[in-house]
Amino acid sequence: MLQIDILTLFPDSMAAVLGESIIGNGIKKGYLSIDFHQIRDYTLSKQARVDDAPYGGGMGMLMQADPLYRAHKAVCKMRGKEHIHTIYLSAQGQVYNQKTARRLATLDNFILVCGHYEGIDQRFIDECVDEEISLGDFVLTGGEIPALAVADSVGRLLPGVLADESCFTDESHWSGLLEYPHFTRPEVWNGRAVPEVLLSGNHEKIRKWRRREALLATRAKRPDLWAKFTPTKEDVKLLEEE
Structure with missing residues (x-):
């Protein structure tokens, strides 16, 4: 079971978010x-x-090193470890992606440190932090929102949290492509019809259609990918087809 420990000034707010829906159910069932x-x-x-x-x-104002250090050491002692892989959510960190989420999902325990105000004392970072992670090239008022994103994206990859592995292996960024578009009832909405192939019942044609749509979406929306x-x-x- 994966153990995630989060150091924050707003534990109740974060617990309220992660205690709901899919991640909340995963916690209740003992998957994380x-x-x-x-x-x-x-x-x-x-x-x-x-x-x-x-x-x-x-x-x-700057968060002091000592309270963070004491909190960090207390968590490590609580888990019976000298050190636990520690991540500081920082605008200076490496931009987070699915590859990082998959790597973190292989760990048995990690700590997320949520800064606030102007940031945290560099000496704590030098002493305790193994890596810094950012959600992108923008600045937030604290590390809580990025920490929620990391915990959610990692937690959903754990066996049992989602109904089936295909729930995430078919999604955007798993294989380097964006995901194909989805449709549900009704068959026609505001004059827009569901693609006929999805109603055909032909699984091979549906697979090829979805693959082609994923290729086209990635090429059009994310030229970097x-x-x-x-x-x-x-x-x-498939791309040569009309």
């Missing part, structure tokens, strides 16, 4: 466990303070 640790519980400040002004001046993708002989033939 997610625990939230309030960083303020580990400060020595009587006012439960965890931030201070940055040396050298500048705008904003398409440039890295190597089409098979069947893919080339």
Whole structure:
């Protein structure tokens, strides 16, 4: 079972999100466990303070190294380990993708550190953090939203969380392609009909149609992914079809 530990200033808010729907059901069934640790519980400040002004001046407040360090060490001790793979959600990190999610899903335990305010003291990063992850080239007010995204995207890859492995192996980014389009009832909506092939019952034709649509979608929407993708002989033939 995968154990995810999250260091945050807002544990209740995060627990409310991850305790629902698919991930929540996965937790209840014992496929993974997610625990939230309030960083303020580990400060020595009587006012439960965890931030201070940055040396050298500048705008904003910085999260102090010591409360984070104490929280980190407490979690490691709780799990009976000297160190647990630790990820800091940071705008300076490597951009997160499905490949990273698949790698993290092979671990038995990892810690997500949610910064806030202007960031966190670099000394904690140097002391405890193994990698930094970003959702993209933009800045958020804290690491909670990225941590939710990481926990959700990793958790759903674990055996048993989704009904079948094909639920994620057929999806966008698993094989380097975007996913094919989906349709459900009614057959005609606002004058737009479901493609006839999907109503045919011919599984091989449906498979080829979906593959071709995935190829076309990737080429049109994500030229960066398409440039890295190597089409098979069947893919080339499908793309040549009208």
